[in-house]
Each structure stands twice: as structure tokens, then as C-alpha cells.
Amino acid sequence: MFVETPFVRKKHRRELLAKCVFGLMAGAMVVPLIMIVSYLVYQGAPLISWEFLTTNPVGGMRRGGIWSALLGTIWLVGVSLLIAAPIGVLAAVYLNEYAKDNWFNRVINLAVINLAGVPSIVHALFGLGAFVLFAGIGRSVLAASLTLAIMTLPVIIASTREALASVPRSFREACWNVGATRWQTIRSIVLPNSISGILTGVILQVSRAAGETAPIMFTGAVFFRNIEAGNLFAYSLKEQCMALSMHLYTVTTQVTGAPKPLPYAIAVVLLATVLLVNATAIVLRVYLRSRKKW
């Protein structure tokens, strides 16, 4: 028999209170996200059009579109992806498939954690000191992309490792038992079975790289550059470029007399790019989880 004593009632009141308080704390994260996105869209929407995306900024960046910045971001992200993806995936393969639990590999783990925690502005200093000055690449798309690649490497390593670790050990053992070598096992069993997880990591890298400002400020992004509108190859590795994130910073803090919706519109395009890329990763992960049978 369950008797409702005052003690029990108090206990349940507290339980309800705790649930409400924690729920509100969690809800406090949903509210700003929705408010921020809807406010930015509301303010910036009047300016956003196909023409806005595909024309260059004109009139001291007060009029026109954002084409050169958009293309610059695409270039930076693309090149940094080409550099970071192979290194990141192979590093994760090493950590998950080859590394034994000894001091050396603990040091590698610490290095990965540390790399993820280095402030973005320190990455900028590193890019400037190592790539721009020491390697003599100069301020360029290549130097900025290299900086971004190193900065986003931990993202790829972490999610690839998770994907590789989720492949059951029995799969590998089976493959070894039929005489396959370590690398054959990895190539034909482990990687195909974790490809969606690896893709998720790569997608998250893209989103991270697209949003960063500080690391590219001194390594390759410029305030303004006029390029041919509509030409996807208007930039080259050796030249400097504009970038969306940098453009938002410039228009908000350095340009006076810009029309009010302009920075909002740039922010919306940047935010939409990043959130869409992230949403793709989330959808991919949900799909992957629903298909996974082991």
C-alpha cells in the first residue's frame, strides 16, 4: 500500500520543481537560437536575392552583392578540406587501428586535445609566422587554407575515430582470419563500414572552416578585392581573397554609411551556409543510425 505522507509529498514537489528548473535551463538554449535566427532573417531578408549573391560589392562595399566574399569562402573551405580530410582521416585510422595503449599514443591524444583547444587567434599567429613568413607563401588563399586546415583537423579526427570505433571488432577479426593484412582489412572492411561517420566529420569541418574569421584575417583574407562576377575560378591559390565572415566583420565595424539591412543580409547568408551544412551532418547521422544493424 502506498501512503502519501507529508514527507513523500514534499519529495515529489521537489522532484517537480527540479524538473521544471532544469527544463527551463535547457529551454533557455532553444530560445536564443530561434530568436537570433529569426531576427537576423527578418532584418536581412529584404536584401537577399539571387542578384545579391552573384554580384560584387560596389561603392566602398555599401552597395551591390557579396559574390567575391562568397566565392572566397568557397575557395578557402574547399582547399582546407582537401588538406585536412586526408590527414585527419589517416590520423584517426592510426589512432584507432594501429596505436597501442602506451605513453607515446597518450601523448598523441593529448596533442589532439590541445590542438582542439588552441585559440583561433593563436592559429592566426601561427599561420602568419609559419606559412606566410617562414615558408614564404605570402598572404594568400593557400596560407589561409593551411591555417584553417590545421585548426579544423581535430574535428575530423574526433568524428572519424568515433566512426571507426563503432565498427565491431569481430568484423576485423574475421577479415584477419581469412589472411587479409591490416591495411587490407582497413580498406575493405573498416573504412566502407564507417564512411557515413567519416563524412559527418568532414561536413562538420566545412561548417567550422566557413565560419572562422580570426585565422584568416592575417593569412590571406582581404577587406576588398574586385573579381569577375560569375567566374568560379576568379581566385587562385597564390592570391588573397575575400571571405564571408571577414566581410561581415568589415561591413559592421569598418564601413560607415552602409544601408542597415546589408550586414544582416551577410550574416544571414553566413549563418544559413553554416547551419545548412550542419543540418546535413545531423540528417546523415540520423539516417546512419537507423540503418545500423549491429
Add this chain to the structure above:
Amino acid sequence: MPAEIHTREARGPAAPLHPRSGAAGDDPRQKKKRAGRGAVSIAGEKVIEALIRLCGISAIIFVFSIFFFVFREAVPLFFEKPKAQTQEQAAAVERHADDHRPAHKVFSLKEFLFSKEWYPTSQSNVRFGVLALIVGTLSVTVLAMVIAVPFGLGAAVFVSEFCGGKVKETLKIVIELLAAIPSVVWGFIGLTVMNPIIQNLFNAPIGLNVLNGAILLALMSVPIMVSIGEDSLKAVPDSFREAGIALGATRWQLVYRVLIPAAKNGLLAAVLLGVGRAVGETMAVLMATGHAVNIPDSIFDPVRTLTATIAAELGEASEGSQHYRVLFLIGVLLFSITAVVNLTADMAIRGIKRK
């Protein structure tokens, strides 16, 4: 449960293999390779494995080279005889030749760390004291943590213990999207949205101040706290929960009597990673904290942080000048702070794993 093999060759209802019976058994590619392995393919494999090992240690290489190259630009400060960079400075040196304050004096580490005078481009008396900047970073970070820790850990407890199914999934997606918002967008929000709100709400003379930056940093560091905090709560064995429930504890009693004490290392790590994120954040604080080198008296005073100083001044400092090198030294300082914070967080996490 029959394990279905997930490779392209052996999928479908016809191939329910026992996991032990060999995943690769039906893979035609494997058979072919076993039949004849030439010297080329063996050598190729050696090359690939060497490449994998190289990539494996790349993280170490990168961390060391980050420290090395940032330090390398800063280190001449301690050895170089200072030269006057501009004619005005040279003139100022002559003007001040009699009194004992040369315009371009020898760099001193003590002054760097303990002086609050930051006048890097002064014509007559250049001073590089970052105390005010350190206090700026500290004040914004501490206030951000005061806001973020209850919310972050509370949300972590809610996500891990008080909700399930759809709500949990939705909250996790929201947290992930919140973490994805670029810092320059946060800075923009601080500049255009929060600035007038803070001015009107608190009657503050300027809305770009410690409070503004701290709210942004709190929102930026909450996601990492929630995900690490949730992980560490999840790592508490279910038998702990079962024992508590069997004794008649409610969820809340379970949380604060059993789960929080059991997961306290992981929760500490979550907070530390949030701190690391907040200390290293650049663009948001650059745009939202008011950009005044100042030791704040209240949360409505504008400040400037270490990161924002580098971002704002590196573009103007001429390469190789004392100012430029001091900015790199600030970078070394930041690198060291975040390294200590992150390694401590890792030690805390490792502590729970070993248990």
C-alpha cells in the same frame, strides 16, 4: 540477433552471417588479393602504413610547430637591442636623452606581466603592460562562467536524466546548431542587438561592455559544457541509478545525491573546457566588449581582452617591430593558458574513465 554485414557485396536478406563466421568470407575482392600478391602491392602497403603513421603523429608535430613558430616571432624581444622604428620615435629618443625614460626601452617581462599600461604605439614612451588585458579576459570569462555553468550543467542534467526520446534528440540538435554559429555572427549580434538592449535595460552609458561579451561567451560555451557534462553523467553506471531508485529516491534526489558526486570529475572537465573556449574566443569579444584597455570597476565597463588585442593590432604593427613581437608573446601566453586548462580537463575526464 543475426548480424547483417554492412559491406556492399554482402548485404540483403540472403546473407545473415554469424559475426564469428567471417565478414570477409564472401568478399570476392579479398579472395583475389590473397591469390597473388605482387611485390608492388606489398611495397604499396608499406608506403601507406608509413603514411598513416606519419599522419598519426601529425597532431604532435602541429602542436609543437604552433608553439615553435609563435614563440619564434616573439623571442627576439629578449635579445634584440631595440631600434627606433620611425623618425618621430628617433627624435623622441633624442629629446628624452637626458631624463631616464627612453622612447624605446629594453623589453622587460616583469613590466609585460605586471604593468597595466598598454601604449604600444605611443610616440614618446612605449609601454607594453598586459595586466589590464589579462584582467579584461578574466573578468569577461568569469562572468560568462557565472552565467553559463548553472545553465550548462542544468541543461546537461535535464538532457541526460529528465527527458527522453524526441525531446532529448531535439535538444541535442539545438545544442549542436547553437555551437555551430560562427563567432563573428555572435559578435555582430552583440554589436547590433545586445548593445541597445543593455543600454535600455540597465541604463548603461555604453552597451558594449563586460556584460555583453560575457553573455555572448556564455551562449558560446554552453554547448560544449552540455555535451561533455551529459557524457560524464551517462558514464555513471546504471547500477548506481537502479540502487537509488530501489531505495525510493526520486530523480532529483538521485541527481544530487548520487549522480553529481559520481560524475563530478566529468562535470569539472565540462566547465574547464567551457573556460578554455571562453578564454580563446576572439571575434565575439573583439566586437562586443567595447575595446577599451581598462581594469573594469563594474560589469558595465568596457574592457579589452588578450585575444581581441592581437586581432585588432596585428594588422597595424609593422613586421619585426617590438609591438609586433609583443603581440606574438601575448599569443604564447594565450597558448599556455589554454593548454593548461585543456590538459587539466583531460586529466579530470581520464580520472572518471579509470574508475
